[in-house]
Amino acid sequence: MTPASLQPSYFDQVYAADADPWSFETSDYERSKYAATLAALPALHYEQAFEIGCSIGVLTAQLATRCQHLLAVDVADAALSRARERCAALPQVDVQCMQVPNTLPPGDFDLIVLSEVGYYWSLDDLQRALVWMFGALRSGGHLVLVHWTPVVADYPLTGDDVHDMTRRQADIRGWSHPFGQRHAHYRIDVFEAP
Numbered sequence: 001m002t003p004a005s006l007q008p009s010y011f012d013q014v015y016a017a018d019a020d021p022w023s024f025e026t027s028d029y030e031r032s033k034y035a036a037t038l039a040a041l042p043a044l045h046y047e048q049a050f051e052i053g054c055s056i057g058v059l060t061a062q063l064a065t066r067c068q069h070l071l072a073v074d075v076a077d078a079a080l081s082r083a084r085e086r087c088a089a090l091p092q093v094d095v096q097c098m099q100v101p102n103t104l105p106p107g108d109f110d111l112i113v114l115s116e117v118g119y120y121w122s123l124d125d126l127q128r129a130l131v132w133m134f135g136a137l138r139s140g141g142h143l144v145l146v147h148w149t150p151v152v153a154d155y156p157l158t159g160d161d162v163h164d165m166t167r168r169q170a171d172i173r174g175w176s177h178p179f180g181q182r183h184a185h186y187r188i189d190v191f192e193a194p
Contacts (some may be wrong), residue, residue, distance in 0.1 A: 003156035016080035053117030057083030073098035101129040118162030
């Protein structure tokens, strides 16, 4: 039996204990990772972007500078409230509560960012999310994955599990892999729709 996806209540407890539990606002590691993520984006501008797991919106605000419209979602109300405050002056950002892959937005995108989220899902939920993401990206669109790679006991998957499964699915579908980079504790992979 494979581990189940972490539920919204898990994240509610995390944010109740600490408003910025992963130090997104203050960590040099996070700052460097965000810079590397933005540098990995193959296009300078995206018309329709989707960020899965926006947390308190630190990366969201930076992504917004490259997007005409950015839908940013999370499952934790406390995080969403902070993200909305942070992005209040960015009219192109729409912050919503959404539990992917159980709830999915309509429309299609030219950028989907899955950063530090995939390892919270079960293998089945990751597979469902990937099927949707591959179908939701326009021709030439980009799927960007960024994940912590060390094992975390609470998480159903590792960052490498998420990236390796995505790479296999991308290869089957004939998607290209224009960028891949491994750092000491995280990796970035970019996949492009044919």
